[in-house]
Amino acid sequence: MNLPRSKGCSLTPAGEKSLSYGRPIVRPARMVDDEAPLKSASAAHQNLRQLVRLIQCPYCSKPFTAPAHLPCGHTICRDCLPSPRPRANISYPNTPDRLLGIVCPQCGAEHAAAECCLDVTLAKSMELIRLQVAEFRASSIEDTPIRLVEILEPDDNSAAGEKDRVHHVGHDRVLYGGRLLATYTLAEMGELRCSSEVEYSSVLDAPDHYPHEYENLDISLLGSIQEAVQDEMSCRVCYNMMLEPTTTACGHTFCRRCLIRVMDHSNICPLCRRDLHMPASLQNKPSNRHLASLLDLLCPDLVTQRLAAIKLEDQPGDDALNTPLFICTLALPSMPTFLHVFEPRYRLMMRRCMGGNRKFGMIMYNRTGAPQGDLGATQFMEYGTLLEIVNLELLRDGRSFVETRGVGRFKVQDHGVLDGYIVASINSVEDISTAEEQDSEQEERTEAQRLAATFESQNPGTPLPFRVALDQLSTQQLLDFCMGFVVEMRRQSAPWLSQKIVQVYGEPPAADAALFPYWFACVLPIAEEEKYRLLQITTVRERLKIVKTWIERIQNQRQ
Amino acid sequence: MALSKRIIKETQRLAEDAVPGISAVPHDDNLRYFDVTIDGPSQSPYEGGVFKAELFLPDDYPMTPPKIRFLTRIYHPNIDRLGRICLDVLKSNWSPALQIRTILLSIQALLGAPNPDDPLANDVAQAWKQDEQAAIATAREWTEKHAKP
Numbered sequence: 086m087n088l089p090r091s092k093g094c095s096l097t098p099a100g101e102k103s104l105s106y107g108r109p110i111v112r113p114a115r116m117v118d119d120e121a122p123l124k125s126a127s128a129a130h131q132n133l134r135q136l137v138r139l140i141q142c143p144y145c146s147k148p149f150t151a152p153a154h155l156p157c158g159h160t161i162c163r164d165c166l167p168s169p170r171p172r173a174n175i176s177y178p179n180t181p182d183r184l185l186g187i188v189c190p191q192c193g194a195e196h197a198a199a200e201c202c203l204d205v206t207l208a209k210s211m212e213l214i215r216l217q218v219a220e221f222r223a224s225s226i227e228d229t230p231i232r233l234v235e236i237l238e239p240d241d242n243s244a245a246g247e248k249d250r251v252h253h254v255g256h257d258r259v260l261y262g263g264r265l266l267a268t269y270t271l272a273e274m275g276e277l278r279c280s281s282e283v284e285y286s287s288v289l290d291a292p293d294h295y296p297h298e299y300e301n302l303d304i305s306l307l308g309s310i311q312e313a314v315q316d317e318m319s320c321r322v323c324y325n326m327m328l329e330p331t332t333t334a335c336g337h338t339f340c341r342r343c344l345i346r347v348m349d350h351s352n353i354c355p356l357c358r359r360d361l362h363m364p365a366s367l368q369n370k371p372s373n374r375h376l377a378s379l380l381d382l383l384c385p386d387l388v389t390q391r392l393a394a395i396k397l398e399d400q401p402g403d404d405a406l407n408t409p410l411f412i413c414t415l416a417l418p419s420m421p422t423f424l425h426v427f428e429p430r431y432r433l434m435m436r437r438c439m440g441g442n443r444k445f446g447m448i449m450y451n452r453t454g455a456p457q458g459d460l461g462a463t464q465f466m467e468y469g470t471l472l473e474i475v476n477l478e479l480l481r482d483g484r485s486f487v488e489t490r491g492v493g494r495f496k497v498q499d500h501g502v503l504d505g506y507i508v509a510s511i512n513s514v515e516d517i518s519t520a521e522e523q524d525s526e527q528e529e530r531t532e533a534q535r536l537a538a539t540f541e542s543q544n545p546g547t548p549l550p551f552r553v554a555l556d557q558l559s560t561q562q563l564l565d566f567c568m569g570f571v572v573e574m575r576r577q578s579a580p581w582l583s584q585k586i587v588q589v590y591g592e593p594p595a596a597d598a599a600l601f602p603y604w605f606a607c608v609l610p611i612a613e614e615e616k617y618r619l620l621q622i623t624t625v626r627e628r629l630k631i632v633k634t635w636i637e638r639i640q641n642q643r644q
Numbered sequence: 645m646a647l648s649k650r651i652i653k654e655t656q657r658l659a660e661d662a663v664p665g666i667s668a669v670p671h672d673d674n675l676r677y678f679d680v681t682i683d684g685p686s687q688s689p690y691e692g693g694v695f696k697a698e699l700f701l702p703d704d705y706p707m708t709p710p711k712i713r714f715l716t717r718i719y720h721p722n723i724d725r726l727g728r729i730c731l732d733v734l735k736s737n738w739s740p741a742l743q744i745r746t747i748l749l750s751i752q753a754l755l756g757a758p759n760p761d762d763p764l765a766n767d768v769a770q771a772w773k774q775d776e777q778a779a780i781a782t783a784r785e786w787t788e789k790h791a792k793p
C-alpha cells in the first residue's frame with residue numbers, strides 16, 4: 086500500500102525548462118509533509134482530490150448529473166441506475182412504483198423504485214458547482230499548466246503476481262487553471278476514476294509562476310464554490326447548515342433532528358407535502374453520507390459551530406428552568422405511571438429526556454383555577470412528582486408508550502415555556518427527618534392522651550372527638566388499621582384490588598409506613614384532587630391519617 | 645428564551661430584502677412579536693389602504709404557524725371582526741418550510757382574491773355572494789375609512 090504518491094498541495098516551483106514539447110518530462114511532485122502547511126488552507130483545500138471525488142458519481146466517475154439518493158445510502162447518477170425490474174415476492178404496499186425494484190450498482194441492495202429519488206439538494210449543489218467552474222474556467226489564466234497523472238486504485242488493475250504498484254498509472258494530462266479546476270476537468274473528460282488518486286507535477290517549460298499563484302487559483306475557485314452552495318446546503322426548517330443530513334423518499338433533505346421534529350407534527354414533507362413513509366423515529370434510516378461528507382469538507386467550521394450549538398440546546402445547563410413538566414395526571418413517588426405520549430410538544434420533550442437524565446416532572450391540571458401559592462392561578466398545580474423513564478416504546482407513527490417511576494416530589498418555584506411545553510425550576514419536597522417524625526408523634530399523642538383524659542372525665546360514656554381519637558393512635562396503629570382494611574377488601578374481592586392491579590403496583594408495602602399511602606392512593610378509586618394532598622404532606626403520620634379518613638368514609642358509605 | 649437562528653435570519657432578511665407593499669418589524673422588547681403592514685393590492689377594493697396587523701411567533705415556531713391578526717378593520721369574507729384570518733397555510737396546511745415572508749404574501753394575495761365560499765366572517769361572505777358589487781363597494785368604503793393614514 087505504500088505508494089509514492091503526492092496527495093498534498095504543494096506544487097513544484099516552476100522555472101526548470103523542458104527538453105521537448107511533445108511529451109513533457111516532468112519531475113515528481115514534492116511530498117507536502119516536509120513543507121510548512123499553508124496557514125489559510127481549509128480542509129477542502131488540503132484535500133481537493135476528495136472534493137472532486139464527492140462531485141463524481143462513484144459509478145460512472147463523471148461529475149454528477151441528476152444524482153439519486155438510495156436508501157442504502159449510496160448516491161449515483163439517476164442515469165447510471167439500472168432500469169427497474171419487477172420485485173419478487175412483494176405485495177404490500179402495492180403501488181406500481183413500489184412493485185418495481187432498482188438494484189444499487191454499488192452494493193447490490195434492491196430498493197423500491199419509489200425510493201430512488203433525485204437528491205434535490207445535491208443536484209442543485211452540483212449544478213451550482215458546474216456553473217462556478219464554467220465561470221472560473223472562462224476567466225482563468227491560460228498559462229498555468231500542471232500535469233495530472235491518474236494513479237489507479239491498486240485493486241482496479243492488478244495483474245497477477247505484480248508487486249510494484251507504482252506503475253498503475255491511468256490517464257496523463259496537462260491541464261490549466263489550478264489543481265481544483267484541472268482535476269474537475271479531468272473528471273469531466275472521463276479520464277479520472279472516482280477511486281483514483283492524482284499526482285500533480287509542474288510542467289517544465291511552464292512560464293514563471295510562484296507556487297502560491299497556483300494555490301490562489303484553487304483558493305479562489307474553492308471560495309466561490311463554498312459561497313454558491315452554502316444556501317442550498319442549509320436546512321429549510323432551521324436555516325442552519327444541515328446537521329446529519331437526512332433525505333426523504335421524495336428527495337428532500339433536512340437535518341435529522343429537524344426531520345424528527347417535523348414528524349412530531351405531521352408525516353408529510355415540509356417542502357413537497359408528499360407522504361414521508363418512514364417511522365417517526367427515523368430508526369434504521371441512515372443519514373445522507375454523501376452530503377454529510379461534502380458538508381464536512383466545504384464548511385467544517387459551520388458544522389463544528391452547529392454541533393456546539395446543539396449541545397447547548399440539548400442541555401439546558403445551569404439555566405434555572407431545567408425541569409420539563411408534563412401536565413397531565415397525578416403521579417406518586419416510588420409508584421409506576423404509564424403514559425401515552427402523542428402531543429407533538431411532549432414527543433420532543435420525551436426525546437430530550439431520553440437523551441438526558443430521563444427525568445421529567447408530572448403535574449396535574451389546575452382544574453378549578455385555584456391560586457397556587459406564589460405562582461398565582463397557573464394552569465397546573467404547584468406540587469408534582471419527578472418521574473424517571475423506565476421504558477419507552479416508540480410506535481412507528483411517533484407516538485409512544487412510556488413507563489415511568491416516581492423518584493421524588495417537588496414544588497414549582499418558577500416556570501417558563503420551551504418549544505411549547507412548560508419548564509420549571511423546582512424545589513424538592515422531602516419528608517421531615519425520622520427524629521422529627523418521632524418527636525411529633527410523641528408530642529401529638531401525649532397531647533391527645535391528655536385531652537382524652539380530660540374529655541372522658543367531663544363526658545363519661547361519650548365517644549372521643551374525632552381528632553383526639555385519631556391523634557391518640559400510634560403511627561404503627563394507623564398503618565395496621567389501613568393494612569387491615571386492604572386485607573379485608575381483598576378477602577371480599579374488591580375490584581380495585583384485583584390481581585391485575587396488584588401486578589401493576591405490587592403487593593401493598595405493609596412494612597413501609599412512608600410508602601404505604603402512595604401505594605394505597607394508586608389503587609384506590611377516588612378523585613385525583615384528594616390524592617393530590619399526599620404530595621404536600623411531609624410527615625408519614627399525616628399521610629397515614631389522610632388514608633385513614635378515606636377508609637372511614639368508604640366504610641361509612643358501605644354501612 | 646434564546647431566539648433561534650431561524651428567527652434571527654428571517655428577521656434580517658425581512659429588513660434587508662423587503663417585499664414591496666409588506667413590512668414586518670419586530671418589537672424591541674419581544675423579538676417574536678412583529679408589527680406588520682400590508683398594502684392593499686392594486687385593482688382590489690383594498691387598493692390604497694395600508695392595513696396594520698400583529699404577528700406573533702409561538703414558542704414552537706416553525707413547527708407551528710405564526711399567529712397573525714389584522715388590527716385595521718377590514719371588510720373581507722375571510723377576515724372576521726376581530727381581525728382573524730381564515731387561510732389554510734395558517735392552519736392545517738402550515739409547513740415549517742414556509743416563513744413569515746411567504747405567509748404575508750399569501751395574506752396579501754387573499755386580499756386580492758376573496759373567497760366567500762370558505763368564510764370566516766359569515767355575514768360578509770353572505771353579502772359578498774348576494775351582491776358582489778355592493779360588497780366590493782363596502783370594502784372600498786371601509787378601506788377609505790379605516791385604512792388610510
Ligand SMILES: [Zn+2]
Pocket residue numbers: 142143144145146147161162164165
Ligand atoms: Zn453516474
Ligand SMILES: [Zn+2]
Pocket residue numbers: 155157158159189190191192193194
Ligand atoms: Zn448501495
Ligand SMILES: [Zn+2]
Pocket residue numbers: 320321322323324325327328339340343
Ligand atoms: Zn435543520
Ligand SMILES: [Zn+2]
Pocket residue numbers: 333335336337354355356357358359
Ligand atoms: Zn419532499
